[in-house]
Amino acid sequence: MTRATHRPAAGRPRDWTDGHVERWQPVLPHLDPDVEGAVTRMSKLTRHLGRVREQGVADYGLQKHEFDTLHGLAGRGGRATPSDLRADLNLAPASVTGRLEALERRGFVVRTPSSDDRRRVDVELTEAGRRAWRQALDVVGREEQRLLGVLTPVERRQLSDLLRRVLLAAEQPVPGSGAGGGHPETGWHA
Amino acid sequence: MTRATHRPAAGRPRDWTDGHVERWQPVLPHLDPDVEGAVTRMSKLTRHLGRVREQGVADYGLQKHEFDTLHGLAGRGGRATPSDLRADLNLAPASVTGRLEALERRGFVVRTPSSDDRRRVDVELTEAGRRAWRQALDVVGREEQRLLGVLTPVERRQLSDLLRRVLLAAEQPVPGSGAGGGHPETGWHA
């Protein structure tokens, strides 16, 4: 194994996670700092973007989850079923109902029973809904761009590619496991 | 310059996110696929690990948030203040109180007013708490190891390093922009 374990970081700028990982080293020495570091950073970044989104869309009278719902709807061309949204947004079915109801009250979507299959409901973005989404949209993503912009295009590609490989593993149900290299290690985090 | 825009992906395995990004391209052409891809994958991965943690720790009679709290506590050597936990776990102060109360009822932690500063409270892991944490710990993180294990040590280091740079940007308040403290920036994502 590459003895690639220490991170002298001479003068290299440190982020919050570096401190976090260092604090853990003594408690769980068998922990791979890079695994822990990567996972922790992803989690932090995800949360950060969430908070920023929250704030940003508020200027347009939307809450994060409302915007996300409109966004998901827009991603399907403005028409979808609750089930589609449930899948795209990773929600419990009950949550979808709640969100749509609120959005319908605000006039951003319309729900009509599908004539084709009467179990289904068609959810459609109204003009007002599309407008709200469009407006908030400009704002949304500026932060992603700002953050990821510190990397060069090549690096961004690298990052995305590395992550794809990890995600492919995640999308695999779970292989033979059992022993699969398995050392119990751990990580965790926020 | 590398042709940084198209992703031919000859025979390269595709993950869910590739499809997602492709669906969005026509709607929002100005969107950088690598930024979007990276962010989406991080979000998905974070969620995935969350679900796994949920499941895994359930076998030891814990819920995800309970485990996370014990974990945060253990990370500080078994002693911490609510404020420490609030910071480490990224929670609202009120949420910390709620979690600690539940854990105290289960006998996993003890809260005692700090004699040093009477505004403070000392939270301490009990033996039972440490035991519960330790047990669940093996399970948790095996998944992180499995997933990140598809990368070589060098690649893991790369990933962690790239993310550090991004996070450093995130930890920066938010540069100028302009008016009044706030031009919302934003990100998006499930």
Added chain:
DNA sequence: TACCGAAATTTCGGCAACGAAATATCGGCG
């Protein structure tokens, strides 16, 4: 010493998400 703003924690009210069960409908099969 008495006062005042800051800090740590808890209480309160409300909201969104979840799991489970209920409701309505579909599609196939005897």
Added chain:
DNA sequence: CGCCGATATTTCGTTGCCGAAATTTCGGTA
């Protein structure tokens, strides 16, 4: 044709989280 398991959505009850306000204590200062 009528039954049955599967599917789509909603209803119900519970829970955790959050923001804001209240409470207590601290540290500095006049």
